[in-house]
Amino acid sequence: MPDVRSHIEGTHGDVKVLLYALSTCIWCRKARQLLEDESVTFDCVYVDLLDPDERKASRKHIRQFSDRTSFPAIIFDDSDCIVGYKPEKIKERLGI
């Protein structure tokens, strides 16, 4: 089982990036791979592995930016969010 939370250090750290993912989801795996391949500094949380209270808090956090809780959800600078694996949009948002 992967770590519930992890911090990945890359060379692009200008934008604060938080990836909410499911450990079983292939689209989430692709999103994480993209961030790693592009050497982005980010935090990753596997919501399906959280305990119920933390899970609720994460869902609430995602819903601040999106009308539904879908994965992957990437939150940028705690201000906006891209839901779903959209590599071009993600790269554009990160300026890479």
Next chain:
Amino acid sequence: MRSEDSITGEAVEKLYSRLRRDARAGGYNLNPDEAFTKGLVEGLLINEARYGYWACPCRLADGERALDLDIICPCDYRDPDLVDWGACYCALYVSDAVRDGAQDLAPIPDRRPPEEDREAVAASHDEELVGFTRSGIPVWRCKVCGYLCARTRPPLKCPICKADQDRFERFM
């Protein structure tokens, strides 16, 4: 129930072959990207170990079967998503056009209602129940494949898609 850490490559291969065979027999296609698809199959096995059923690997399961019924693979949304998008939400199943490379595969929006609307959606279905059969025998609909049958209770397994009894809804 197995522990999710003990899921072997052999178990993934076995389920992958079974799903592929069943898909073909029913006129469906598994995603031809084998590595991608086996990753999803592994997710199904992990969720089976966690929850006791094949919750969609790409959706957040509640863990209580009654609340996750609609996202047990094949989910209630597979067929309409195949028609509209050429793939189901996680892309385990794809249309002929996607299989043959005539249509690109892309992530699609989730058709499942957000959690706060699910009860209302179920209630609106109950309100729609207006028909009666002449004999008074109810008609049940399989929410996975649409199979209809007039019986006092739904069958234990859908004879068409093999979905479990609790995937049926009252239709008339």
